[in-house]
Amino acid sequence: MKSINRTIEHLKPSGIRKYFDLANAMEGVISLGVGEPDFDTPWHISAKAVESFEEGHTHYTANRGLIALRRQIANYYRNRYGIAYDPDSEILVTVGGSEAVDLCCRTLINPGDEVIVLDPNYVAYEPAILMAGGVPVRIPLTQEHDFKLLPEDLERAITEKTKAIIVNFPSNPTGGVMTREDYARLVPILKESGIYIISDEIYSELVFAGEFCSPASFDEIRDQVLVINGFSKAFAMTGWRLGYLLSNPELSEQLTKVHQFVIMSAPTAAQYAAIEALEHGMPDIAGMCKEYEARRNLICARLNRMGLTTNVPNGTFYVFANITSSGLSSDEFCVRLLEEQKVAIVPGTAFGESGEGFVRISYATSMEDIKEACARIDAFLKTLHND
Structure with a gap:
């Protein structure tokens, strides 16, 4: 047999999957590793999908998505964040945010182009860059600066080969x-650099203090920004696989060209559900966000009392805990915690080299499970101190 694409052959599998697979093979595991809401999709949203089936809406939509949905997305970004996008020429509905990431990379990158990623970063960014023939360039983020991107680090990373930067705030995993x-x-x-800014804003609704800010809100760089967002995290719609991509008309035309050949159109029923989500789902978001904040407060307080230095995150449903006091590497910590206490979390190294010494813990699970998991982590740390 002939060889396959070398880039694909040399891609490393997701560092998260190892722990999911181990956890699934064990009984009694509390999983704090999954990056998805534990809430079910609110029924009024699901009911609209059912209604769409009953009304025979089982055919392809326009490549860009239902115009009614694109208008709702435009209204949402204008009313919520003060940013105007034309539903006819600047909005593309995608199969989740993941397709949007892939579309951005394949549309923008020529072989050898450099794309800046923040380290740690979401596991799909670097593979998408590599599969498009690009070269990832990492900027390490530090706990000391709350895992923010600093101007001096950005300036240092940009070269003549830089085509784009991918930013994700609120950030998964930090x-x-x-x-x-x-x-x-x-x-x-x-x-000044003229590079593209791919802004993954999938957690934009999960901000606990202050207001979310998109780089697209700055007029000076608005046309350089490609905004990725979707319905998975805010509306608890992970399984619906629906996202969207906002960009200037010229870019959007090219992005849609790739989308139409690879996908055709996003799932029709999911688009009808998303219209309902944007029209009537904001109270659902508020309720879920309030619960996430209470869970965050509990888990951060417990982890810090155990000696696992943890910044209190202002967004998402993750904490990025510093485990260097344990004397273990990130991978060793996660493997032993799973084997000895049956708690599944993810090593920081799954998200980049700068994740060493950290673990990502998701609090998208019940308060009861969080309390029990914290008790087990505490017991695990005590066994380490007794070794």
Whole structure:
């Protein structure tokens, strides 16, 4: 047999899957590793999908998605974040945020182009860059600076080969958030460089204090920004696989070209559900966000009392706990915790080299499970101190 694409052959599997597979093979495991809401999709949203079936809406939509949905997305970004996008020419509905990441990379990157990623970062970014023939360039983020992107680090990373940067705030895995003031310090650098900014805003609704800020809200760089968002995290719609991509008309035309050949259109029933989510689902978000905040407060307090230094994240449903006091590597910590106490979390190294010494813990699970998991982590740490 002939060889396959070398880039694919050399891609490493997701560092998260190892722990899911181990946990699934054991009984009595409490999983704090899954990056999805534990809430079911609110029924009024699901009911609209059922209604769409009953009304015979089982055919392809326009490549860009239902115009009614695109108008709702435009209204949402204008009313919520003060950013205007034309539903006819600047909005593309995708199969989850994951397709949007892939579309951005395949549309923007020529072989050898450099794309800056923040380290640690979401596991899909670097593979998407590599599969498009690009070269990932990492900027390490630090706990000391709340895992924010600093202007001096950005300026140092940009070269003549830099095509784009991928930012994700609120961040998976750190929970870090960039304020408007933080972004304002980056805007002159981004404007002068002319690079594209791929802004993954999937956690935009999960901010606990202050307001979410998108880099697209700065007029000076608005046309350089490609915004990725979707319904998975905010509306508890992970299984519906629906996202969207916002960009200037010229870019959107090219992105849609790739989408139409690879996908055709996003799932029709999911689009009808998403219209309902944007029209009537904001109270659902508020309720879930309030519960996440209570869980965050509990888990951060417990982890810090155990000596696992943990910044209190201002967004997402993750904490990025510093486990260096344990004397174990991130991978050793997670393997032993799973084997000895049946708690599944994810090593920071699954998200990049700068994740060494950290673990990602998801609090998208019940308060009862969080309390029991914390008790087990505490017991695990005590056994380490007795070794």
